[in-house]
Amino acid sequence: xxxxxxxDILSSIKGAQPSETVNKLFDVIKNAPLTNNNSLNNVNYNCxxxxxxxxxxxxxxxxxxxxxxxxxxxKQKKGYLVVSQVIED
Amino acid sequence: xxxQIKHIHQQLVTKQITCTALVQxxxxxxxxxxxxxxxxxxxxxxxxxxxxxxxxxxxGEEIGLLEGIPFxxxxxxMVQGTYTTASSNxxxxxxxxYTATAIQKLLDAGAIPLVKENCDSFxxxxxxxxxxxxxxxxxIDTNLVAGGSSGGSAxxxxxxxxxxxxxxxxxxxIRQPAGYNNIYGLKPTYGRISRFGLMAYASSTDCVxxxxxxxxxxxxxxxxxxxxxxKDQTTIASTEIDEEAISNNTVKTVGYFKNFIDNKxxxxxxxxxxxxxxxxxxxxGIAIKALDFFDSETLVSxxxxxxxxxxxxxxxxxxxxxxxSRIEGENLKDTYSITRSENFSEESxxxxxxxxxxxxxxxxxxxxxxxxxxRDQISANFxxxxxxxxxxxxxxxxNTPPKIGDSLKDPLAMYLSDAYTVGFSLGQLPTxxxxxxxxxxxQITAAKNNEQTILQFANFLKDTI
Numbered sequence: 001x002x003x004x005x006x007x008d009i010l011s012s013i014k015g016a017q018p019s020e021t022v023n024k025l026f027d028v029i030k031n032a033p034l035t036n037n038n039s040l041n042n043v044n045y046n047c048x049x050x051x052x053x054x055x056x057x058x059x060x061x062x063x064x065x066x067x068x069x070x071x072x073x074x075k076q077k078k079g080y081l082v083v084s085q086v087i088e089d
Numbered sequence: 090x091x092x093q094i095k096h097i098h099q100q101l102v103t104k105q106i107t108c109t110a111l112v113q114x115x116x117x118x119x120x121x122x123x124x125x126x127x128x129x130x131x132x133x134x135x136x137x138x139x140x141x142x143x144x145x146x147x148x149g150e151e152i153g154l155l156e157g158i159p160f161x162x163x164x165x166x167m168v169q170g171t172y173t174t175a176s177s178n179x180x181x182x183x184x185x186x187y188t189a190t191a192i193q194k195l196l197d198a199g200a201i202p203l204v205k206e207n208c209d210s211f212x213x214x215x216x217x218x219x220x221x222x223x224x225x226x227x228x229i230d231t232n233l234v235a236g237g238s239s240g241g242s243a244x245x246x247x248x249x250x251x252x253x254x255x256x257x258x259x260x261x262x263i264r265q266p267a268g269y270n271n272i273y274g275l276k277p278t279y280g281r282i283s284r285f286g287l288m289a290y291a292s293s294t295d296c297v298x299x300x301x302x303x304x305x306x307x308x309x310x311x312x313x314x315x316x317x318x319x320k321d322q323t324t325i326a327s328t329e330i331d332e333e334a335i336s337n338n339t340v341k342t343v344g345y346f347k348n349f350i351d352n353k354x355x356x357x358x359x360x361x362x363x364x365x366x367x368x369x370x371x372x373x374g375i376a377i378k379a380l381d382f383f384d385s386e387t388l389v390s391x392x393x394x395x396x397x398x399x400x401x402x403x404x405x406x407x408x409x410x411x412x413x414s415r416i417e418g419e420n421l422k423d424t425y426s427i428t429r430s431e432n433f434s435e436e437s438x439x440x441x442x443x444x445x446x447x448x449x450x451x452x453x454x455x456x457x458x459x460x461x462x463x464r465d466q467i468s469a470n471f472x473x474x475x476x477x478x479x480x481x482x483x484x485x486x487x488n489t490p491p492k493i494g495d496s497l498k499d500p501l502a503m504y505l506s507d508a509y510t511v512g513f514s515l516g517q518l519p520t521x522x523x524x525x526x527x528x529x530x531x532q533i534t535a536a537k538n539n540e541q542t543i544l545q546f547a548n549f550l551k552d553t554i
Contacts, residue, residue, distance in 0.1 A: 010445040011401065012408060012422070013438055014430040021501045022397070022443035028390035029456050032463055054319040061186075068170065068186040074415035083410060083421075 092305035093252045094158050101146060101157050108142040108157040112201060115159045118250045119204050124231065125223040126241035126250070128164040128205045129172050135159065138201045155313060156199030161245045161254035163238075164205040165212065166192050167286040175288050176220035177210040179413045179432035189286020190321065191255065191297045191314045198313050203251060207241030210434050211404065212259050212290040214238050215503050216496040217266070219436045224493050228270040233490040236266030239300065243270040246300045253301040253310055259290045260392050261485075261510025263298045267522040268485035268529035273547075274300040275307050278537045279517035280325040282311075283318035289403040291396035294514040304547045307521070308335065311540065330541045338549035340542065343367075343375055344478035346382040349509055354385065355487040359527045363484050366526040369554050370482075378478050383467055385487075385508035391467065392511035393504055394447055394460040401444025404437070439500065464515050471516040475536040480546050483509050485522050486529045523547050525554055 008016040061069075075082040100106045112135050119127050142157035162168060165175050167185035174180045188196070196202070209219040217225035217240025225235035228247035235244045239256030243266035246254050256263040258276035267274025275298045282297040289295060299310040308330055317324045345367060350360055371377050383391075409415030409428035416431055418424040433441065447457045474481060486506055496503045513520045513534050520534040521543045531550070535542045 005449070007442050007445055007449075008426075010449060011438075011442050012405075012425040012429050013433070013442065014426045016430075016438060016442045018446055019439045019443060019500075021504070022393075022439060022446070024501060025390040025393050025443075025504065026446070026452075026456050028386050029394055029460050029463065032387055032390075032459065034459060034462055048322050052322065054322070064169065065186045068184050072183055072186070072412040074409055074412065 090303045092303050092309070093301070094154060094306050094309055097158055097252060098152075098154050098156075101142070102152065104146065108139040108146075108201070109136065111157070112136060112139040112159055112203065115203055115250055118248070119245070124226040124228065124235070124244045124248065126207050126225055126235070126244040126248075128174055128176060128207050128222050128241070130204055131168070131171060131202050134171075135201050135203050142199065142201075153199050154309060155195065157201060158199075158252050159201045159203045160195065161204045161206045161242055161251035162192060162202055163208050163242050163254070163256045165208065165257055165288040166255065168192055168202060168205070171205060173205065173288070174221075175211045176208050176222055177432070177434070177437070178221050179407050179409070179428070181221060182414065183412055185286075187286065190283035190318045192286065194314050194316075195255070195310070204245065206239070206245060206254060209238035209240070209262075210437055211288065211400065212238040212257060212262055213400070213434070213436045213440055214496075215261065215265060215507055216491070217241060218493065218497055219434050226493065227490055230490075232492055234269070234493050234496060236269035236490060238262040238266075239274075240266045242300050243267050243272060243274065246270070246272050246302060253299050253306050255310075255314075256298055256300050257287055257290075258296045258298050258514070259294050260396060260514045261507050263296075263300060264485055264510050264520060264522040264532060265507070265529075267300050267524070269490045271524040271530070272300055272302055273304060273307050273524065274298065274522045275311060275540070275543075276514070276520050277311060277315070277540060278325070278327075278519045280323045281327050281519070281538070281540070282314045283316070283321040283324050285318055285320035289399075291399035292403065293399060294392075294396065294517065296514075304335070304544055304551065305332070308332065308544055325538070327538060327540075330544060334541055335544040335548055338545055340479040340546045340549065341376060342378055342478045343370055344378045344380045344474055344481045346481070346483060347379045348382055348384060349483055352385060352487065352508075354505065354508070355484070356489060359484050359487065359489075359529070362527040363531070366531065366554050367482070373553055380474055380478070380481070382470065383512065385505065387463065388467070388512045388515070389504050389508055391460050391463045392507070392515055393443075394456055395464060395515075397440045397444035398447040398457055398460075399444070401441045401448065404433075404441055436500065467512060468516045471518060471536075479535070479542060481534040483532045483534070484527050484529065485509060485532050489528050519543055521547055523550055525550055
């Protein structure tokens with residue numbers, strides 16, 4: 001786990017480099033004053049009550065939805081959806 | 090301006106116009122695409138729906154207020170069977186498999202979708218230039234940008250190509266183009282309208298909202314789209330706002346942020362006009378309170394740091410495997426990286442890379458967690474302010490719209506131009522742009538779920554300034 005990953009690998013974008021503009025934004029955050037309060041998200045409560053959880057049921061997609069999902073798939077061959085060759089390293 | 094929705098409704102029921110003729114007229118205007126506001130036309134769907142409305146009227150059946158009203162949709166919303174490109178190369182051929190909840194509610198009310206509207210790719214921009222469909226031109230001066238990211242939506246409303254449009258606002262993307270094109274644009278309280286079916290940019294601030302030419306039309310469309318949705322579990326319960334409730338002003342104290350106005354970056358004319366508006370409000374017997382707030386750089390940096398982290402995570406799924414234009418490489422990883430390198434715009438790549446920096450080990454404590462802490466401080470500041478004032482009034486932007494081409498040359502200047510809008514996004518507060526007060530309008534902000542007070546005060550401003 002000690003392997004260092006560069007931003008181009010992390011982002012899956014060839015040749016990606018950190019941007020000077022964005023680094024300027026980060027510098028402002030680094031130098032901003034912190035409150036003593038270490039707990040986070042004290043004001044914007046977006047968690048939901050357990051009573052509000054939706055039912056844990058499988059909803060079948062319509063035929064049209066399934067057909068569009070297949071249509072969106074980037075590559076098909078002889079009726080099969082084709083993914084790229086997987087490598088392991 | 091009076092309600093366009095009510096005016097057209099009246100024309101339809103009294104048979105002064107047919108819905109088909111109305112839709113045909115709007116489609117013909119959109120087809121010319123003079124302002125690059127159109128990504129795709131929904132002509133077949135629109136005309137089929139229009140014929141049904143006409144048949145109902147001919148049969149003497151009653152029609153709802155939104156029935157037959159033509160509207161536009163920012164090209165980041167799913168509408169089953171239509172292209173939803175997010176103005177990006179990677180999704181240029183992507184077809185929605187389902188329909189967004191907010192749009193479905195409008196369709197159920199009988200409104201007619203005409204167009205998927207141009208915008209900054211994935212909402213990444215403040216000028217609607219970061220798009221594969223050509224920079225959107227401002228409705229008032231075509232040499233200027235339309236604003237963004239919901240630029241196409243704002244222009245279509247301003248030019249009367251649509252009666253209202255549905256935009257998306259993450260850091261100002263409805264309010265700023267509304268200001269640049271002199272119309273109304275509302276970012277509701279976070280969670281008031283379901284985000285299901287909206288392509289995610291920064292999920293903790295993404296909001297669905299209407300752009301229109303009157304306060305009444307904003308109210309009508311807001312009521313239809315609001316409500317809890319099991320498909321977006323961050324949605325909140327809200328009550329319908331009726332017309333009577335917003336006709337009389339109850340606002341007694343108005344606050345404004347001193348540092349927004351004392352800032353060196355603000356255009357002198359916008360500053361003078363804003364202060365003149367404050368004086369007019371004071372003359373009506375309303376108390377004015379100058380408030381302290383965070384400086385623009387801190388607001389912009391906090392917003393962009395968190396938004397980039399969220400967009401890097403949200404867009405990681407776009408790799409050409411399940412969908413998206415795939416470019417084959419030597420192996421899976423290579424395919425991912427070629428697909429993403431070739432298909433994302435420079436601005437989107439800048440934000441994805443920035444977001445992955447923020448979230449990476451070593452950086453996250455120093456930047457991401459600190460950003461979240463700053464966001465808490467900003468929100469706490471708002472809570473304190475709303476104990477003292479009923480609404481906060483601010484300019485929408487520090488400057489007038491830039492010329493097309495200028496924003497792309499200087500991304501930092503573009504980020505800083507969002508200084509007055511991003512704070513309210515971080516606070517998840519409802520904010521309305523009104524086309525009055527300064528060259529790019531005014532923002533009216535209230536405490537969470539207080540849209541009624543905002544619309545009330547907007548009506549008051551309409552008659553006051």
